[in-house]
Amino acid sequence: MKYSRRTTPLKQTEIQGHHCSVDVRLEKLSKVAFFRELQQEQLDKINEHFRAAHIQKGEPVYHQGEEAKQLFVVVHGAVKLIHHTTEGKDILMDLLKPGEYFGGLPVLGDENYAETAYAQMTSCVLSIGAVDFEQVLHANPSVAVNLIEITTRRLKQARHRIHQFTTWPVEKRITSVLLMMGEKFGEDRKDGILIQVPFSRKDLADMTGTSSETASRIMRTFQDEGLIRSGRGWVAISDAEKLKQRYISDG
Amino acid sequence: MKYSRRTTPLKQTEIQGHHCSVDVRLEKLSKVAFFRELQQEQLDKINEHFRAAHIQKGEPVYHQGEEAKQLFVVVHGAVKLIHHTTEGKDILMDLLKPGEYFGGLPVLGDENYAETAYAQMTSCVLSIGAVDFEQVLHANPSVAVNLIEITTRRLKQARHRIHQFTTWPVEKRITSVLLMMGEKFGEDRKDGILIQVPFSRKDLADMTGTSSETASRIMRTFQDEGLIRSGRGWVAISDAEKLKQRYISDG
DNA sequence: GTACTAAATTGAGCCGGCTCATTTTAGTGC
DNA sequence: GCACTAAAATGAGCCGGCTCAATTTAGTAC
Incomplete structure (x- = not known):
């Protein structure tokens, strides 16, 4: 996924007309x-x-x-x-x-x-x-x-x-949420699963009961390990299997 | 409440016969x-x-x-x-x-x-x-x-x-549980509310997502402040109002 | 009263993750 | 491409509460 000019990979939803047909x-x-x-x-x-x-x-x-x-x-x-x-x-x-x-x-x-x-x-x-x-x-x-x-x-x-x-460290909680989001909103692409809904670090933090700084750090780690890609308000899971194996199965 | 010989204040339930009349x-x-x-x-x-x-x-x-x-x-x-x-x-x-x-x-x-x-x-x-x-x-x-x-x-x-x-410190969580237990199982006595069910430190810890050592420490504090009395597997709330005021209302 | 033991208590080192502050940068508008 | 800015990232000090270990004691049996 290459961006010649940085634009969000999320689909634009300002479709004309009323969506409630x-x-x-x-x-x-x-x-x-x-x-x-x-x-x-x-x-x-x-x-x-x-x-x-x-x-x-x-x-x-x-x-x-x-x-x-x-x-x-x-x-x-x-x-x-x-x-x-x-x-x-x-x-x-x-x-x-x-x-x-x-x-x-x-x-x-x-x-x-x-x-x-x-x-x-x-x-x-x-x-x-x-x-x-x-x-x-x-x-x-x-x-x-x-x-x-x-x-x-x-x-x-x-x-x-x-x-x-009560018992899971933050990495595990974040992993669980990312996988859930991938299932619920994920769009399959050849380079992974794009979570096709705006989802910021704050959203992630609020959903896992942590601070956005901590969420950011952990996402940085996942990114450095090639498990995800992300930008402002979007996340794509590059390797869901490895993410799950590394941060959930370990217990 | 004075115990001449240490016995639990909880009612004995080994009543003879079948309770399912x-x-x-x-x-x-x-x-x-x-x-x-x-x-x-x-x-x-x-x-x-x-x-x-x-x-x-x-x-x-x-x-x-x-x-x-x-x-x-x-x-x-x-x-x-x-x-x-x-x-x-x-x-x-x-x-x-x-x-x-x-x-x-x-x-x-x-x-x-x-x-x-x-x-x-x-x-x-x-x-x-x-x-x-x-x-x-x-x-x-x-x-x-x-x-x-x-x-x-x-x-x-x-x-x-x-x-x-997500947001409450352990004292507040324990206070909340004690008050809830007092309402649900409490028996009014002149010296407070006796929680008329076996309730150990481990139970308290398991219900509040903390360790039994931490639960014990906090209960010690409450006891030293005259807010509760307790023994092995039992708790009595001496001053529910003050307990609530001191550990819940503070926010 | 004595003996017993599991529940409760206490001490202390450790660390995950928080808060606060600052810097960097993704993504948009023009 | 430039300007902008809010989202994301980063640094660092701090601490609540955990874990581990040892001691004390509440409550029972006899």
């Missing part, structure tokens, strides 16, 4: 884990309950502490969930790709949003309110069971993260 | 959060799906890694969930009181148990298998929604714990 909406709704198994007709009806919004990069979808009144689905782009701590630090809870949902509703046990949701890149999100969602629930009972499953999976992930924070 | 079972089942709102008749029917087991102190209910086939409810005693890490450390995920459930089922998204469940004291637990539970689900649709709510609440707790591990 019906086709794309329906496609992404069908990918929402708790709507799986539903027929096209059912999805069409559900789609009617959702409203679309176009969010500029860096803009919030909702703020931490606000009353939880809506569920959201990423249709295009990426959304980052940040918990702002009382100590003035940020914890990056998750970075969501199209088809993933976020937000909260009273019926699901949420009172206030525990985090602020930001568009990591220009994004299109769909939202549904409490009354509409309960209608969807009643009309499609399988949705409730699927929701339990997904919430349980998220709970397991959160618990695994507790494990990581 | 129908009255107690029904009472604790009605306290399970996802069975709330059900009528006595419904609870009677649900009770028929559960089997009882008597577990000796220190014995496991199930092992980490086993196939998840049952949900359990604590009727009497206390159950501790320990995740054994590959690094040889233990993470105390939760300490459950009567009325709380644990375990897992495929329908809820579980494949294997992520932790080993141990009886922290002689306990009586009820269990239900996959087929029975799905029947309960179908007969009582509100159970599914309640389950989402509870799982969501557990997810929030887990995420709060990530926040704590």
Whole structure:
């Protein structure tokens, strides 16, 4: 990968027009884990309950502490969930790709949003309110069971993260996150996997519970070892296997 | 609190007979959060799906890694969930009181148990298998929604714990756990709140992600400041308000 | 009361990673 | 290509808490 003039390898997302066309909406709704198994007709009806919004990069979808009144689905782009701590630090809870949902509703046990949701890149999100969602629930009972499953999976992930924070050194944590990001947002190229979403050192630090200086140092090491390439706000994994072998398998 | 001869202040639980009498079972089942709102008749029917087991102190209910086939409810005693890490450390995920459930089922998204469940004291637990539970689900649709709510609440707790591990010093973490234990298992006495469940330094350390030596040192400090009293496997909080004010509010 | 022992305590060296400060540079606009 | 600047990198001092080792003692059995 050679840059004659330095430009980010990330795809530009300032595509003209609205990204929330019906086709794309329906496609992404069908990918929402708790709507799986539903027929096209059912999805069409559900789609009617959702409203679309176009969010500029860096803009919030909702703020931490606000009353939880809506569920959201990423249709295009990426959304980052940040918990702002009382100590003035940020914890990056998750970075969501199209088809993933976020937000909260009273019926699901949420009172206030525990985090602020930001568009990591220009994004299109769909939202549904409490009354509409309960209608969807009643009309499609399988949705409730699927929701339990997904919430349980998220709970397991959160618990695994507790494990990581308790016992894993920072290198290992960073490796784990890079590999996860490669799987979730990675674009295969002949020279590796480009994580096709803006992802800065601060994001990495906030997601692994370390400082951005430490994240930077470790990324420097990985780069010097030929395991990754990176620049301002982007990362490409040159050798995922070796990265995993060297920093995860060692224990 | 004066001990003429050193004996633990904890109640002895080697009560003769079986603790899983129908009255107690029904009472604790009605306290399970996802069975709330059900009528006595419904609870009677649900009770028929559960089997009882008597577990000796220190014995496991199930092992980490086993196939998840049952949900359990604590009727009497206390159950501790320990995740054994590959690094040889233990993470105390939760300490459950009567009325709380644990375990897992495929329908809820579980494949294997992520932790080993141990009886922290002689306990009586009820269990239900996959087929029975799905029947309960179908007969009582509100159970599914309640389950989402509870799982969501557990997810929030887990995420709060990530926040704590990321930014809180150990004193603050230990304080938080002591206060939580006081609320959950505390017995009010004129000289404070006795945590009426065995709770060692190792338990405290495993629950706060620190070493037992560090837990011991901090408890020594709290003791010297008159905030707690403790002995082998027991803790009493002498001044919860001051403990909170001094180690949590300071930020 | 004595004997016992595992839980709790204590001492001390070590280090991973933090904070603070400064410098370098990737990537954009023109 | 030049100018700019915020993201990334680098240096260095500091310390919270870990690990290892040894000692003390809470609570039980008899």
